[in-house]
Amino acid sequence: MTVQLSAFFSGFALSAALIMAIGAQNLFVLRQGLRGEHVGPLVLFFGSSDAVLIAAGVGGMGAFLSAVPQLEIALALGGAAFLTWYGVAAFRRVAAPSAITTGAAGTISLGRALTTGAAFTFLNPHVYLDTVLLMGTAGSAQPEGLRPVFVLGAASASFLWFAGLGYGARLLQPVFARPAAWRVLDALVGIVMLSLAASLVLGAVSAMR
Template sequence: MLSAGVSGFALGATLIIAIGAQNAFILRQGLLRQHVFVLCLVCALSDAALIALGVAGFGALIASNETAIRLVTWAGAVFLSVYGVIALSRAWRPQALRAAGEGGGPLWPALATCLSFTFLNPHVYLDTVVLLGGISAGFEGQARLAFALGAMAASFVWFFALGYGARLLQPVFARPAAWRVLDGLIAIVMFALAASLVL
């Protein structure tokens, strides 16, 4: 059972740690110290819910629904493109490049953006529900539960480490040039992800 939990944690970490829109957003919010706990919790709980669906056997259902996957793919591509333009505009305008205090911006827009990054990304369904759910089928009973809990734990560890660990980089981001580079990289990631979804 312990080995199943370790396997779930390792596979979950491998899938989550890849550079993506959600991680870039959490990194930026961590640097700004805006709603870090709530946003990290939302990301981790969302992953946990999707993993639970996959382990419960919903992976095959989602994988077979091409219309739903196509709709999410196009909605995700549009959303990522729009956010890429926003990041590019932040990088272009020096007055937008400043660190905010704890809880500086309103929570609801940040929460809506976070949920969009999570649920408008078809890869999240393929990774958590289909892939993790499919692999969990190789375990029985308590071992399958341990695998699922291990994968969920990886998500909690990663998002909170990223959100709160970003503060260690704050001396670097005291300079506007660093924010310009970060937002420029975020824009590139968003456009690349949107293109990969369309293609």
């Protein structure tokens, strides 16, 4: 039992350390949480996606990705294009305050929310680096019988983080009742997205040399 708890908390701690950094997924969940839109489905989607990718990494998918650098380059370029589009859209909201609203006029459909979430997840090579490669390597180092426990711990951290971020965002709603606060958030979103896009392009160019 002690060994199982150790494997569980090893996965939990590593996953928590990796997921808490400011990134595309976190900012998207935060924004949707502040708007109160599709938080539950997004938490389930992001948590489940992380669980699947971590399990795949522990199962050996990381070795496959490392052996196919062309796939990583394609993902990087596709992800950079998407992040650039999303970052530019955020800056457009900053420049047009009338487009910033917490009301129903600015809502997006569940399908669009999940599609955007899927793009943030599967078009972002950093997600594969964290879940498939890093988490996969750490999980593979566990004894075979404890690997599922490690994955469970890592997935639990992911679910808890996204749930806390999405549902906890409502505590900040009084602050974001002011359009100025939304402009600051969207400016941060734009900066992060364009920075991530630039890093992906630079990584892809370096890999092609």
